[in-house]
Amino acid sequence: MTTHTFKPSLPPPNMSVGAMGWIRANLFPNWFNSLLTLFALYIVWITIPPILNWAFFSADWIGDNRESCTSGGACWVFIKVRMAQFFYGFYPEELRWRVDLTVLLAIFGAAPLFIKAMPRKLRYGAVFLLAYPVLAYWLLHGGFMGMTLVETSKWGGLMLTLVIAVVGIAGAMPLGILLALGRRSDMPVVRVICVTFIEFWRGVPLITVLFMSSVMLPLFLPEEVNIDKLLRALIAVTLFEAAYVAEVVRGGMQAIPKGQYEAAGAMGLGYWRIMGLVILPQALKLVIPGIVNTFIALFKDTSLVIIIGLFDLFNSIHQATVDPAWLGFATEGYVFAALMFWIFCFGMSRYSMHLERKLDTGHKR
Amino acid sequence: GSTLDAVMKKGFVQCGVSDGLPGFSYTDEKGQFKGIDVDVCRAVAAAVFGDAKKVKFTPLTAKERFTALQSGEVDVLSRNTTWTSSRDSAMGLNFAGVTYYDGQGFLVSKKLGVKSAKELDGAAVCIQAGTTTELNLSDYFRTTGMKYTPISYDKSDETVKALEAGRCDVLTSDQSQLYAQRIKLANPEGYVVLPEVISKEPLGPVVRQGDEEWFDIVRWTLFAMINAEEAGLTAKNVEQEAKASKNPDVRRLLGAEGELGKDLKLPKDWVVQVVKQVGNYGEVFDRNVGAGSELKIARGINALWNKGGLQYAPPVR
Amino acid sequence: MQSDAPKAAAPRGSLLTDPKARAWTFQILSILVVVGVGWYLFHNTQQNLANRGITSGFAFLDNSAGFGILQSLIDYTERDSYGRVFVIGLLNTLLVSVLGIFFATVLGFLLGVARLSPNWLINKLATVYIEIFRNIPPLLQIFFWYFAVLRAMPSPRQSYSFGEAVFVNIRGVYLPAPEAAGGLVPFLISLVIVIAAWIGLARWSRRRQEDTGQRFPVLWVSLALLVIVPGMAAMLFGKPFHWSFPELTGFNFVGGWAVIPELVAITFALSIYTAAFIAENVRSGILAVSHGQTEAARSLGLRSGLILRLVVIPQAMRVIIPPLTSQYLNLVKNSSLAAAIGYPDLVSLFAGTVLNQTGQAIETIAITMSVYLAISLSISMLMNWYNKRIALVER
Amino acid sequence: MIRIEGMHKWYGEFHVLKDINLSVRQGERIVLCGPSGSGKSTTIRCINRLEEHQQGKIIVDDVELTSDLKHVEAIRREVGMVFQHFNLFPHLTVLENCTLAPLWVRKIPKREAEEIAMEYLNRVKIPEQANKYPGQLSGGQQQRVAIARALCMKPKIMLFDEPTSALDPEMVKEVLDTMIGLAEDGMTMLCVTHEMGFARTVADRVIFMDKGEIVEEAEPEIFFSNPKSERTKLFLGQILNH
């Protein structure tokens, strides 16, 4: 009997590892890919330097009127001067702290929900979800309990964008869940009503919906009823978004095995308890990424309120670009708008991917 | 129900205005609405509530405006809207009067070297969609037998941007607007308004049909402003005159005599409030589009009838 | 024992506690609520329309429109009716949708494949593209491209000219357009013949491959035929068309075909935006085909092109189709944003200008919404049908 | 406790259960067996109305099972069920799984419900797992939690639907032991299983079903040693030689 002696591991031949190996494997593995690499390099070369040059190196940052923009690059002065309007719209200057406070409250109020070890998270979450909207309405709109009233027509900019997006998704969630339940109900009439509702909203463009809400809704209501323009847009966005949320939630519910319904039923729980205590908690957790994606879509869609003359972030910027004092800086305006939207959407999509990964592994264990 | 009651109940007049037309209605950098059309609304508020601030503005595109008025979204539409027969009848609207006698014209770049609208054969024309302008343009080119390419945008701002970019050769709109839009160009001196006026464009506030009471209020608010100018009442002197004037015309107008206010279901001193807070027609014109503004449009046919113009208000009696 | 159908049902409970009875009560109630709300809205609308003296009905569709339209695929003059304007708007919307879907699909597939490329640089470029464009609102992109296109283009007098036949300027891209001439009929006939031959050839070559295993270069032969036969027809019977060249007269080019910048911008923006999403769908579709499939195919000796065509794509398509469908739907719906830059699509022309000229908001918006709804439903039905047809057969 | 009289059931056109008659006395332990698809699961699922029967009578604890929700709820409160695939709620901890129904159906105060739950978790020998999630437990542990969960409702009858057949062999024993313990404490049990050892030790009666009918019903000694019917013999031959 012999004992086999294993040979020592050798380092790989130098062409396959290290910087050279990496370059060979990732950039020039064969002639076709080498061509592609050169092509890509060319694209990078013709796009990046001019963009960087325009946006940074020969851009103007200092000053407060168009005369400060002389260098031929981007005129960020324009953005700087108008920044407050892009953020707050026409919200009265001396009251803007109220907007800031609302945002801060949202951030610090919601933060504990993301802390793992937080005790009584559920109860806290419920209280927060109930209390915050009232608080936010009081702060932003006012008109009672000692807060001076700020008309919604003065709201604008990023603040309005956030209001529409957040209210839209918050309103769409419960409605969407109900619709999803309805679509999976075994009552044919309820199912037909829900399917019709969902398919209708998913089939028409948001701008026609907004248009309808902004100018036609009063035609459908008795003459004395008068609903705030922003509120009507919010209702439209909520209904529209609810249809999308419903489909996402339905997907999650379909992934819950039948045994869960049966086990809960066998324990004597009724329909609403089965749904509320057993099915929805699991289904909603599964679809968080889907909901975040819906939210991203909604966030981008808020830009359409330009159609009905609300001054959201995009419309504020658009409006500023036709100001005679700053004519000719539309590109800067659009780039800034794009950047703002991008930061929010990209951030959220990363978050959704992170959740997806987290939930994915949680599923496998 | 009655618009007046509804307005009284909610405590303000909801007024549809343009979304950005210097001189007529536009927002300054503080977000305050300004312009002739805006002042008409404020005058209505001053008449109804005695307070010109009790008015809310809804910026509307040309496309949205009639629907918004029909649906009750706004109580009065004061958005440089042309008075036409079909709008007055089929659409269920009523025009309360004329705030500005206008006519459609053309704005072109000087570089093009065009001196007259007759030379515009084959031109690309920027217009605002859904206006009478669009129809007049088509009529004009049809009658003159010329060809054109219409490029229509929702917002007047976009027509200016497109003209500036060179997407079209000509911008057509009501002449007053052309002057307003010209100052939105980076280089206003590079553009001229052609001499031709191709249509009649009486612009004025509009209300829904079927509510005579409200219609009368808006109509007489406008007339009161014109009559005030004719009678020499201004924001400065109107309060004084209300007390001191011996002229029966003035006394009737300002509520010292007669039943004008009561008949219209308005307070007795409503005209005083209108003139005091908003001004007479001449003042409003001057401040917004005339000599006192950037536009510097001459009164022209918008002068009072006794000064060679068309502005003529029925007497108070 | 032979099974017979259920006879009498088991005893029922009372109306409130019996689930079936409860379900029916609930359903009847919901019908009542829906009908009630519907009737309430209808009633209000009726009342409001009557009170305000607003005309209603669809008679306006026959009235003459009286305004000009920038682009129409069918003949149009100002004397034509609003009904025709509706058709023009619809066709323009369909045009943008079809072009957008085409370019977005092509670009999306390329990007999706690039995203999986082993080439680091290509991979990263594709990633950057996708992350940038899918996170910016499409409306913003439409505006940006429109004004970017406008700004980059010269005035008609300084047009870029390609061989004095194609001109590019701010008013659009002008191409020579064919106009019928004497030889047109023989030319068309010869074309039909070539296409018929092409189909026959393809059939024959498939059969030949099945019989002998040899493949026939159908594509090349057919392309050659396509050039030669109509060419000969043209020589024998005279020119099929003469070309109408665009020409600068007065302010603008006249003649030829013009592609307006609005169309270019909206197609460009929608394709770029949607392609970013399609790329992600394609990527996950391809990733869903397990590596083992490619290895099995490779070990059978198939070349990489064939592996892609015969093994990977057919399987990936099954995963790609459903999300692709919703992207198509989104693109069609997003095409309504064309209104923002003055492209005469359905929303802009019909729900915009016509609505405004006639004041009949309810009718025009209802028609517009139904059209989009119909397009959406037909695309989903088509895609569902296709999806069912290609579904994998399982136990 | 349970009386089934002339019960029939159809799935669409398919006659699954044909004239089932069965009665279970308090404290009795019954094992149901039979080939796959013979209707065992369907039978016990009818007892707590997871399936609806279309003819005949089911009377549980003196309450007749009709479509009246009141009756259904009353019966479900008294009948615990354990499934083949455990069906624990993955988003709740073991303890929460056990207290869910007592809290929401029996409306017991939380403190008390948790005490009861811990008592039963002790009984199935996994009190230390109370705060884990089902996903963190082995199959055998999960099934024991499922048994504890059913017991927490203090049911008068327990139904088991092949409780061990989804388990790895080494875990079968721990679950069977739990069930035997339960039987020894006098619980009324109706058990679908192929564990013949279990049937022999515990059952008061074994019932053999085939093609939707009860073919044979006997005490275990007689059932295994001297089955009456040919079909039973065949089945026992297959299952015991396996």
Add this chain to the structure above:
Amino acid sequence: MIRIEGMHKWYGEFHVLKDINLSVRQGERIVLCGPSGSGKSTTIRCINRLEEHQQGKIIVDDVELTSDLKHVEAIRREVGMVFQHFNLFPHLTVLENCTLAPLWVRKIPKREAEEIAMEYLNRVKIPEQANKYPGQLSGGQQQRVAIARALCMKPKIMLFDEPTSALDPEMVKEVLDTMIGLAEDGMTMLCVTHEMGFARTVADRVIFMDKGEIVEEAEPEIFFSNPKSERTKLFLGQILNH
């Protein structure tokens, strides 16, 4: 048929295969075994270039395996491979799976390709499944289709990478029988498997690998009864006692 000389392979910095020397004669049947991660799969995957080796020579049927695509294709045509997870094409029927490569690689007429396919499907005893899709077959049937698919290219050598380890126990036999049949017909085979029974019956030589090296190489009788190396003995002890 196959000659491997001094082959080395690295995954990044990791030295997977160290100096592999192996030659297989025509008609020889070789079983490769060894602990998990020892490089068995990697070795046979190098033979038809599913992995690239970085040093040494691989010569198959007189063609040297280089990165020249022509050579790679030539070799792949002659070498059939069967995978652990079957890797059938789920979108094609069994028959289409079998005719795909003959049609597109060998350019055989369709009729003929189908005849060949049916012949081999007969050989693996599932001609009746020809028009079903892989998803409709059991694991054992799928693996037999995979073998038939490889055979349809009339390869000179067949590589098997743990063909039975993803199968339920009752299906292992049907696949092994098929492979034994193949061996009896004289096919050159290189087989990674832990089925020692199969190795004993069929193999001409058994090769034991560990840590990327060939530790021992012997005829089966000698290999199993009297292994030379300590390492082999340990491995055999583990695997046979299982």
